[in-house]
Amino acid sequence: GDDKYTVNLPLNQSGKALAPGLYRYQIYSQELPYNPSPYLVAVSNIHLTMKTSPENLLIWAVDLRSGEVVPDAEVKVYNTGGEVFFSGTTNQEGIFQADFPAALDLYNNVFYAITGEAGQEDFGITASNWGFGSEPYEFGLRSNYGAPKSQTYIYTDRPIYQPGQTVYYRLIHRDRDGAGYALPEQQSIPLTIHLHGKEEKIINLPLSEYGTAQGEIQLSTQAEPGFYRLETENGMVYFQVANYRKPEIELELNMDQDETLIGEEFQAELDARYYFDAPASDVQLSWTLRAEPTSFRIPGYQVGELGSNWFDYPGAYSPSIWGTRIDSGEDQTNANGEWSIEQILTNIDIYDREVTLPANYSLEVTAQDETGFQVTNRSAILVHPSDFYLGVKPSVWVTVADQAVDFEILAVDWEKEPNGIKTLSAEFYKVVWQYEVGEIGEIDYIREKELVAEQSFSTNLNGEAELTFSPTEPGTYQLDIFGDGARTEVTLWVGGPGTTAWPTQTNQKITLIADQDLYKPGDEATIFIPNPFPDGAQALVTVERHKVISYETYSISSSGQEVTIPLSDANAPNVYLAVTLIGQDSEGRSSFRQGYINLLVEPVDKVLQVEVIGEPERLGPGEEVQFTLRVADRNGEPLEGEFSLAVVDKAVLALTEPNSPRIEEAFYGIQPIAVRMGLPLGMHAGRLVWVPGGMGGGGDADYSVRDQFEDTGYWQANIVTDEDGLAQVVFNLPDNLTTWQADARGITKQSQVGEATAEVVTTKNLLIRPVTPRFLVAGDHLALAAVIHNNTGIKLTADVSLQGAGIQLDIPEFSTQTVEIPAEGRVRVEWWGTVEDVDEVDLIFAADAGFYQDAVKPYQGPLPVLRYIAPYSYATSGLLDQAGQKLEIVSLPKSYDPSDGALDIELSPSLAAAVLKALDALEEDQHYSVVAQMFHFLPNTITYQTLQEVNVDYPQLENRLENLIPETLDVLDAAQNDDGGWGWWQDGASDPEISSYILFGLIKAQEAGVFVEDLMIQQARGYLLATLPALEMLSEPWQYNLLALRYFALNEAGTDVSSGMQALASLSSQLDPGSQALLAIALEKGQPGNDSTRSLLSNLAGTGIRTSTGIHWENDENRRSWMNNTTTTTAIVTYALARVEEAPDLYPEAVRYLVSTQT
Incomplete structure (x- = not known):
C-alpha cells in the first residue's frame, strides 16, 4: 500500500558494532519493480568537517569519543577521479588548510577527505557535498559555488523603447580580485545581442582604460514587441520594445x-x-x-x-x-x-x-x-491584526505517544524585537481532518478538534515562555497559542510505540545573535553563540564569503560564548560568520549544531559621492541646458572617474520598472557565500531533516513648430571628471514638454562606484497638447482634438487652429477657433472631419494668444492612413494552338478603385515553361513545429527533384534547396518518436496522417539524391504497419481517406499492401478525389494496367469540374482532412495523371488550372 514504516536492520549478523571503515549495502525485494541503488555507510570515530570554496579548503578533525580536536592527523584529499589533490597533517587545533592552485567551480567538483586507514580506530571520512540540511541556503542565505573570474555590469539609457528607436548601452567590466575588483587584463569583451529571443550577432567591444565599453543598437521600424537581451559571460541586461503611449x-x-x-x-x-x-x-x-x-x-x-x-494542490484557486x-x-x-x-x-x-x-x-x-487617456498609480499599507506576534517552536515535529514535547513561545513586535510580558492562553487539541465536496466539485477541508489540555501563562520580559505537553495517544495534534488578537497554531504528529522520533531540534540549527544590524569598517562585531549541549562542545568559527577568510576554534561551555570579529573595509559589503558545534546530547550521542549569520559592513570607501546639477531647472523646448557633474570620495576629496549621462523623458520611465540595479548594488550589494559544508554528522543515519512545505519658461515669442521629439534627450557614455572631480556637458533638449531625468553612473580605476539623478523641466506658459489616434482609416468620420493649457496667472484668449492636408473638415471655416482659457486652466477644442484617401496626414495644432504661442505636431509624427479593404484577384488562362488572337474582357464594378489594382499578362511557350518559372523554395518555420516542417519539406524535395530531372540552370534556387532540405531532415530526425512516427509537435503523440506524409517525403528525397538515414524510413514503415487498421474496423469516410494515404506511403516505401488496397478500391464512392488518386498510383505501381486503377481514373474523369481555366476537383466540404481544399486536391489528382499516364486530355487541362491559380 502507501503506508510508510520504519524498520531497524542490523548491519551485520553478529549485531556488534562495525569496525571503522566504508561499507556498501544493497536492499533487494522480489515484490519491488526495481531494486534501490546501493548505499555507502561510513563508520568512523573521527569526525572531519570540510569547508570548500572555489579558492581554498579547510578540514577540522574532532574525536567523537573524547570530544577533543585531533592534532597531527594525516589527511589526504581526493578528487572524483581518485587522485590525491592535497595531503598534510592537522595543526594543534585539528585544522588542515590548503589553497587551490586555480579557482574551481564547486558545482562540478567534489572532494573527499580521509584520515587514517579503514579498519583502524583513527579512520575518518568526509565529502565536500555532505552538508544536507546544513547548507547556507537552509538558513535563507544566498550562495554561489561557481568560480566567476569577472563581473560585468550592463545597462541601457532606459528600459523601454519603441520600434525604430536607438538603444544606447554601456558596460563596466572588472576582474574579481579576492573580495574586491581589479581593472581587467583583457583589451576587449564579446557582447551577444539577442533580439526577440534570437541571437542576432556577437560583437567585440574594445575596453577603455576604465574597463568600460559602449555601443548602440538601431531598432528596426518593424521590430517585434517583446523583451530583448544583451549578454556577456558574466553580465546581462534586458530591455523591452513596445508600441507605447507615454503618460502625460x-x-x-x-x-x-x-x-x-x-x-x-x-x-x-x-x-x-x-x-x-x-x-x-x-x-x-x-x-x-x-x-x-x-x-x-x-x-x-x-x-x-x-x-x-x-x-x-499547486495551482488551486486563490483570490x-x-x-x-x-x-x-x-x-x-x-x-x-x-x-x-x-x-x-x-x-x-x-x-x-x-x-x-x-x-x-x-x-x-x-x-x-x-x-x-488614463494613468494609474498604486500605494500600499501593511495592516497588522495585533500589536505583537506569537512564534511557537516545538522541540520535535514528530514524536511518540507518552513522550513530553517542549514548545518555545516568543512574543515579538512588528520589528521582530521581543515584546515583553504578555498574558496568553494555550489549548492542545487532537485533530482529525475531514473533507466535503462542494456543489461544483471543489473540496473543502473541515478540521474537527477535541480539546486535550489547556493552560494560561505569561511571557517574561524578553517575550519568552516554555510549555510542555505529553500526548497520550497516536494521532495528529494541534497547539493553539493566543491572546490580545494574536494567534499561532502548530501541528504535531504522534506515532505509536516503537516509532522513531525526530531529533530534539529541527535540522540541528542554532541562531547566532549579533550586537548590531550594520557595521562600518573598523568596527568589531560581537556574536553570541548558544550551546544546547549540556556538557559543552568544540566549536569551529569561520569568517567566510568568497573563501574561508579566517577561522578560530573554541571549547564552549554549556552556557554558550561570545566571540568578537574585527571588521575591515575588505569585509564590505558583507561577510558570513559560520559556527559548527560538535558535542554530545543529553543521551550521550554525538551530534552537531550549525549556525550562520550575515554581517553587513557599509562599503563606505567603495561608494562615491556623486552630484548632478542641471541649469537652468526650467527652460523652453529646444533650449540649451548645462549639466555639471561633481564626484568625490566619502571624505569629500575630488576624484577622477568615467561616467555616463542619460537624460530621459520621465514619462517614459513611468511605463516600467528599471531594467538594471543601481551600480552600488551591482558591485557592492549583498554578496553570496561561496563556501560549501561537508559534515558527516549531517548525513548520520539516525538523523531526520525537516523540509518545510512551500505554502519658469522662456522663449514663448518664437512661433516655431515643435516637432523634434525624443524619449532620450541626451546620451554620453564616457564623461571623465577632471582632477577637481568636475565635468560639464552642454546641449539642446528636444521639443518635448516634460520633466527630464538625468542619470549619471560611473566608476573610478580603483573600482569605486556611484550614481546620482537630477531633473529639469521644459515647459511653456501657453501650450497645446494634440489628442489624436495612432492611425487613421480612409473614409472615417472622426473628431481630432487638442487640449490648450494656460500656465499663467491671467485669463487668456487664444486662436486655436488645425492645419494639415488629408482631412476634410466638416466646417472648413472652423479650422481656427477662438477660446478663453482661465488662469492656470485648460480647455479642449475639437474639429470634426473625414479622412481622405491618402498615405498619411501631417497635422499641425497651434494656439496663439498674442505674446504667448505654441504650435506642435503629434508626438508620433504624421499619422498613417489605413485602408480596410479585401484584396481580390481573378485569373484566367487559355491556349493558342495556332497563330491568331484571343479576347479577354476585364470588367470592374464602379465601386472599385482601379488605381490600386494591376493587370498582369504572362505568355509562356508551353505549360512546362510556365510551371518551371513558378518554382521556388519554401523557407523553414522558425517555430519548428513538425506540421510546418512537413508542409515545407515535401514541396522543396519535389522542386529539387524536378530541377535534377529537367536539367534546368537555376543555381541560386538549387543552392537554397540544398541548404534547406538537410536542415529540415535534421529537424524531422530529432522529432521522430520512439515508435517511428511523428506528432503534430515535437514530443507529441505520433499521428498516422502526418507520419505518412513525411514518409513519402523521405522516399522522394532519396530519389532526388538526398542522403536519408535508412533507419528513419524503416522506423516510419514499422509505425504505419503496426498501427494499420483492418478495413472492416472503419466506418467513416475520413477514415477511408486516411487509410488510402497510409497505403500510398507504405507502397512508395516498398511495402506490399496490395490486398488491402484492392479492398479499399471497392469503396471508391466513399473516397475523396485526392484519396482516389493516391490509391490509383499505389495500385498501378504494384500491378500496371489493373482494372481497379482504370475504374478510379474513370471516376476522376467524371467528377472533374471544367471551367475556362481548365479542370479541377473539389472535396466534400464536410470531409475531415488538412488536404480538404480545391488546389491541393487538384494537385494530387494531377500528380496521379502524370504517374499513371492515363487520360492524356485531362492532364494538360489540370496543369493549366494549377498554373492559373498559383499565388
Whole structure:
C-alpha cells in the first residue's frame, strides 16, 4: 500500500558494532519493480568537517569519543577521479588548510577527505557535498559555488523603447580580485545581442582604460514587441520594445504611514501634475481599495493560523493577484491637482476565517483628463491584526505517544524585537481532518478538534515562555497559542510505540545573535553563540564569503560564548560568520549544531559621492541646458572617474520598472557565500531533516513648430571628471514638454562606484497638447482634438487652429477657433472631419494668444492612413494552338478603385515553361513545429527533384534547396518518436496522417539524391504497419481517406499492401478525389494496367469540374482532412495523371488550372 514504516536492520549478523571503515549495502525485494541503488555507510570515530570554496579548503578533525580536536592527523584529499589533490597533517587545533592552485567551480567538483586507514580506530571520512540540511541556503542565505573570474555590469539609457528607436548601452567590466575588483587584463569583451529571443550577432567591444565599453543598437521600424537581451559571460541586461503611449500626468500617491493596526484610520494623499510641471486640476478619479493577506516570519518559529491551504494542490484557486476588493469610489482633484482619502481598516475576514496574519491594503487610483487617456498609480499599507506576534517552536515535529514535547513561545513586535510580558492562553487539541465536496466539485477541508489540555501563562520580559505537553495517544495534534488578537497554531504528529522520533531540534540549527544590524569598517562585531549541549562542545568559527577568510576554534561551555570579529573595509559589503558545534546530547550521542549569520559592513570607501546639477531647472523646448557633474570620495576629496549621462523623458520611465540595479548594488550589494559544508554528522543515519512545505519658461515669442521629439534627450557614455572631480556637458533638449531625468553612473580605476539623478523641466506658459489616434482609416468620420493649457496667472484668449492636408473638415471655416482659457486652466477644442484617401496626414495644432504661442505636431509624427479593404484577384488562362488572337474582357464594378489594382499578362511557350518559372523554395518555420516542417519539406524535395530531372540552370534556387532540405531532415530526425512516427509537435503523440506524409517525403528525397538515414524510413514503415487498421474496423469516410494515404506511403516505401488496397478500391464512392488518386498510383505501381486503377481514373474523369481555366476537383466540404481544399486536391489528382499516364486530355487541362491559380 502507501503506508510508510520504519524498520531497524542490523548491519551485520553478529549485531556488534562495525569496525571503522566504508561499507556498501544493497536492499533487494522480489515484490519491488526495481531494486534501490546501493548505499555507502561510513563508520568512523573521527569526525572531519570540510569547508570548500572555489579558492581554498579547510578540514577540522574532532574525536567523537573524547570530544577533543585531533592534532597531527594525516589527511589526504581526493578528487572524483581518485587522485590525491592535497595531503598534510592537522595543526594543534585539528585544522588542515590548503589553497587551490586555480579557482574551481564547486558545482562540478567534489572532494573527499580521509584520515587514517579503514579498519583502524583513527579512520575518518568526509565529502565536500555532505552538508544536507546544513547548507547556507537552509538558513535563507544566498550562495554561489561557481568560480566567476569577472563581473560585468550592463545597462541601457532606459528600459523601454519603441520600434525604430536607438538603444544606447554601456558596460563596466572588472576582474574579481579576492573580495574586491581589479581593472581587467583583457583589451576587449564579446557582447551577444539577442533580439526577440534570437541571437542576432556577437560583437567585440574594445575596453577603455576604465574597463568600460559602449555601443548602440538601431531598432528596426518593424521590430517585434517583446523583451530583448544583451549578454556577456558574466553580465546581462534586458530591455523591452513596445508600441507605447507615454503618460502625460504624473501621479504621486502616498500613505501617511507604512504600517498600522487593524481598526485604526489611515490617510492617503494624491498629487497629480502634468510632466510639464502644471497641476492636473479637476481631473476625474476612480479609486479601489483591496486587501491581500501576507505573512509574518520569525526565523525558526511557526507564526499565525494553519488554515487548510496546505492541502491544496499547486495551482488551486486563490483570490485575485491584487486581493479582495474592500471599497471603491469616484472623485476629482482640486484646483492644485490634489486629493486625499481617509479610511478605517476594519477586521475584514479575507479568507473566511479569523485574521491572524498581516494584510497588504493597496489603494489604486486612476486619473483621466480631457484627452481620455488614463494613468494609474498604486500605494500600499501593511495592516497588522495585533500589536505583537506569537512564534511557537516545538522541540520535535514528530514524536511518540507518552513522550513530553517542549514548545518555545516568543512574543515579538512588528520589528521582530521581543515584546515583553504578555498574558496568553494555550489549548492542545487532537485533530482529525475531514473533507466535503462542494456543489461544483471543489473540496473543502473541515478540521474537527477535541480539546486535550489547556493552560494560561505569561511571557517574561524578553517575550519568552516554555510549555510542555505529553500526548497520550497516536494521532495528529494541534497547539493553539493566543491572546490580545494574536494567534499561532502548530501541528504535531504522534506515532505509536516503537516509532522513531525526530531529533530534539529541527535540522540541528542554532541562531547566532549579533550586537548590531550594520557595521562600518573598523568596527568589531560581537556574536553570541548558544550551546544546547549540556556538557559543552568544540566549536569551529569561520569568517567566510568568497573563501574561508579566517577561522578560530573554541571549547564552549554549556552556557554558550561570545566571540568578537574585527571588521575591515575588505569585509564590505558583507561577510558570513559560520559556527559548527560538535558535542554530545543529553543521551550521550554525538551530534552537531550549525549556525550562520550575515554581517553587513557599509562599503563606505567603495561608494562615491556623486552630484548632478542641471541649469537652468526650467527652460523652453529646444533650449540649451548645462549639466555639471561633481564626484568625490566619502571624505569629500575630488576624484577622477568615467561616467555616463542619460537624460530621459520621465514619462517614459513611468511605463516600467528599471531594467538594471543601481551600480552600488551591482558591485557592492549583498554578496553570496561561496563556501560549501561537508559534515558527516549531517548525513548520520539516525538523523531526520525537516523540509518545510512551500505554502519658469522662456522663449514663448518664437512661433516655431515643435516637432523634434525624443524619449532620450541626451546620451554620453564616457564623461571623465577632471582632477577637481568636475565635468560639464552642454546641449539642446528636444521639443518635448516634460520633466527630464538625468542619470549619471560611473566608476573610478580603483573600482569605486556611484550614481546620482537630477531633473529639469521644459515647459511653456501657453501650450497645446494634440489628442489624436495612432492611425487613421480612409473614409472615417472622426473628431481630432487638442487640449490648450494656460500656465499663467491671467485669463487668456487664444486662436486655436488645425492645419494639415488629408482631412476634410466638416466646417472648413472652423479650422481656427477662438477660446478663453482661465488662469492656470485648460480647455479642449475639437474639429470634426473625414479622412481622405491618402498615405498619411501631417497635422499641425497651434494656439496663439498674442505674446504667448505654441504650435506642435503629434508626438508620433504624421499619422498613417489605413485602408480596410479585401484584396481580390481573378485569373484566367487559355491556349493558342495556332497563330491568331484571343479576347479577354476585364470588367470592374464602379465601386472599385482601379488605381490600386494591376493587370498582369504572362505568355509562356508551353505549360512546362510556365510551371518551371513558378518554382521556388519554401523557407523553414522558425517555430519548428513538425506540421510546418512537413508542409515545407515535401514541396522543396519535389522542386529539387524536378530541377535534377529537367536539367534546368537555376543555381541560386538549387543552392537554397540544398541548404534547406538537410536542415529540415535534421529537424524531422530529432522529432521522430520512439515508435517511428511523428506528432503534430515535437514530443507529441505520433499521428498516422502526418507520419505518412513525411514518409513519402523521405522516399522522394532519396530519389532526388538526398542522403536519408535508412533507419528513419524503416522506423516510419514499422509505425504505419503496426498501427494499420483492418478495413472492416472503419466506418467513416475520413477514415477511408486516411487509410488510402497510409497505403500510398507504405507502397512508395516498398511495402506490399496490395490486398488491402484492392479492398479499399471497392469503396471508391466513399473516397475523396485526392484519396482516389493516391490509391490509383499505389495500385498501378504494384500491378500496371489493373482494372481497379482504370475504374478510379474513370471516376476522376467524371467528377472533374471544367471551367475556362481548365479542370479541377473539389472535396466534400464536410470531409475531415488538412488536404480538404480545391488546389491541393487538384494537385494530387494531377500528380496521379502524370504517374499513371492515363487520360492524356485531362492532364494538360489540370496543369493549366494549377498554373492559373498559383499565388
